[in-house]
Amino acid sequence: MIARSASSTPKGTTMSHIARFSTPEGPRYGLITGRILYALAGPADTTPFDGRDLTPGERVGPVEKSALLPPVMPSKIVCIGRNYAAHAAEQNAALPEEPMLFLKPPSALIGHGAEIILSPGAGRVDHEAELAVIIGRRAAHVRREDALDYVLGYTCANDVSARDYQKKDGQWGRAKGFDTFCPLGPWIVTDLDPSDLAIACHVNGERRQSARTSDMIFDVATLVSFVSGVMTLLPGDVLLTGTPSGVSPLAEGDTVEVTIEGIGTLRNTVRDAH
Numbered sequence: 448m449i450a451r452s453a454s455s456t457p458k459g460t461t462m463s464h465i466a467r468f469s470t471p472e473g474p475r476y477g478l479i480t481g482r483i484l485y486a487l488a489g490p491a492d493t494t495p496f497d498g499r500d501l502t503p504g505e506r507v508g509p510v511e512k513s514a515l516l517p518p519v520m521p522s523k524i525v526c527i528g529r530n531y532a533a534h535a536a537e538q539n540a541a542l543p544e545e546p547m548l549f550l551k552p553p554s555a556l557i558g559h560g561a562e563i564i565l566s567p568g569a570g571r572v573d574h575e576a577e578l579a580v581i582i583g584r585r586a587a588h589v590r591r592e593d594a595l596d597y598v599l600g601y602t603c604a605n606d607v608s609a610r611d612y613q614k615k616d617g618q619w620g621r622a623k624g625f626d627t628f629c630p631l632g633p634w635i636v637t638d639l640d641p642s643d644l645a646i647a648c649h650v651n652g653e654r655r656q657s658a659r660t661s662d663m664i665f666d667v668a669t670l671v672s673f674v675s676g677v678m679t680l681l682p683g684d685v686l687l688t689g690t691p692s693g694v695s696p697l698a699e700g701d702t703v704e705v706t707i708e709g710i711g712t713l714r715n716t717v718r719d720a721h
């Protein structure tokens with residue numbers, strides 16, 4: 448549970464925003480309120496998955512000036528393909544009868560503000576704005592009606608995809624697995640209903656994707672339940688819920704922004720590998 452009130456809590460804190468940030472001593476978790484980041488009270492290795500109430504400790508500073516990291520380091524990133532009908536149509540693909548699963552490696556993760564690196568020879572590389580689900584506790588064979596009890600919260604993700612490799616290989620491991628191909632962040636929001644949120648992607652300020660999570664073929668509870676019946680989900684694991692239509696290629700110098708209602712904006716720049 449996240450503490451809702453505490454003697455050390457700054458006035459107005461809702462305690463719903465969890466961030467992970469860099470310090471000279473290593474990564475730490477913190478809480479955000481009023482655009483100010485506070486380190487979690489307690490030992491430096493305290494995490495949101497320890498089963499303890501989370502309270503703010505030392506003031507770090509304005510979140511805009513903080514070195515934010517991917518908000519989790521998961522054991523796995525489980526992704527759902529073709530979960531928006533319009534995106535399946537733009538890919539000339541049939542709608543799935545069950546959720547389509549694939550994996551991205553944790554080594555693909557980068558945080559808010561980091562660079563997406565376009566690997567030589569990758570060809571067309573697309574953005575894919577997605578709602579990311581952060582698992583809060585071990586989940587195996589959970590019922591759909593209980594599934595959201597296993598969720599810590601939600602954040603923004605960009606399932607960057609090398610489209611030519613995706614088509615050439617016939618499976619998606621290489622196309623989705625390059626280093627930097629999973630921007631995640633900027634923080635986790637815990638008190639959020641994921642059923643009907645606006646989701647959008649802008650490239651250099653131009654809107655490319657726009658939809659609502661209510662357009663998903665399979666909703667979050669269904670996905671958590673389904674995936675947990677295939678593989679055990681561990682605390683900190685990430686579930687990407689699919690992308691709407693409007694995917695388009697990225698190029699060096701682009702700024703790509705994924706914005707989700709109630710969460711905020713994940714922003715990354717793009718450059719070619721040198």
